[in-house]
Amino acid sequence: MSAAKRVQQWATFARTWHIFDCKWQDPYLSANVIKKYLMGMHKPIYHPMNDCGDVVVCINSRDIALRGDDWRQRAYFHHTGYPGGASWTLAWEVHNKDPTMIIKKAVYRSMKGNLQRRHTMQRMLIYPGEEVPEDIMQNVTNQIRQLRPVPTRLDHIPEDEVKKYPKVMEYPEDYVLK
């Protein structure tokens, strides 16, 4: 193999490091996006037998947003293997226990169950907050676009800015706010 072909191969199979901000993102919809990068499905050279998957670093997994009433409704099932060993844990309980668990399970479930899945999962790094080790952050060269913009909450806007905002009407002085 000539030198030119060797570096062409090297560049073709280089692993890119992506970062994904999970803040206010639906973990189950995000999983489908993250999965594509993890498995290398966004590359023209993709093939199931081809080791061309990238690395994805997920940050802010503590701030994911579940749909509707899912924090209370969704249950995660586990069985110890012993009789009576089944247990159902609610999403909010799982999230309190480990804030990286829900997004991890979502990505794991989005992939087909084969021998490659656990190795692919090794290429996913999840951090509950914004703090990522420096040596990992240095590898990151691409950002995956979020599925939806992070909304601004009214109570996060400074008070004087809210006061300055033009109003349609003032409440009467004797009006009782609930």
Next chain:
Amino acid sequence: MAFIRRYLPLVTGGFKNVYIGGQRKEIHRYVAPTLMVLKRREDKQGGKVIKPRNTFLEWNLEAEMYAFGKRLNENFDPDLLLQAFTDRSYVIKEEMKQKEMEFDIQMKDNRNLAEEGRKFMKQYIQLYLEAALPKFPIEGINGICDHLMSENVLANVSLHLGTKDIILADEYPVDNTTLANAFVAIVGALLHSSGEEQTAHFVRDFVITNLQGQDVNEFWHIEEPWIMLTDLIAKTGSNLEPRLIGEVGKNTLLACYRVGLYLDKKMLSSGFGETIATAKEMAAREALKKIFGTEENQYPINFKLNGIPKSSSKSRYQVSAS
């Protein structure tokens, strides 16, 4: 095996409608052991013996040589062609034989023809490549020429033209040196029979076309591309600047860097590598390819140049001399 396959339907014909579980057996149980025994007997005799085609009863050397010329659409002088096919080893063997039988017939071997043919081919290939790759330096052209004139390439061409059985040599099957030598001698014989232009087209069609689909840069190894490139650029007085334009997985084993070369702030080329130094070197190589007109996506080499191209060596630049 062909014999077995041909008569198998007769043997199994009676069982045509009988289902024998899944696949139908096609080869009889006795075949494998029989073949094994045959192989063992053959090995005991000292391996498979390949009989030279020219020892067969109906072998007609004259007809074969005539057909050889006609197949190639060339008119050879029969005597010269016979001489081209006669290897030195065969002449020595025949002389020994004649000494024993005490008579003397002079035979000519192909050494002279080969020398003439080799000289012509070298000259022509050089001229042709200079015309086909106008920007490529003389060192690179020499590299390609050496590759085309190498024993392996010539032997391969010779073998596939069907010289293997016609060559007169003391051994069979003939080795690569003999094959290559015979081919070069055939070119020499053609040179005497049909003139230079016809021979040039023969060489073009059978030897130079071996470059099809090959990367010509691989035949010329540049030791220090960066120094060569800076020397070339220095003459024009432009400003060459390498920039790191991409990196991936910096702290990992699979780190990959991309370096771009900028000539007066315009991108000239880019190269990849596992370190920045390698990437820079590869970028320099890419730039040289661009300057020499031998990029990956270049237009294919023209194999249809007619006649013998005129020499342009004087106007051609040499990289090492400058």
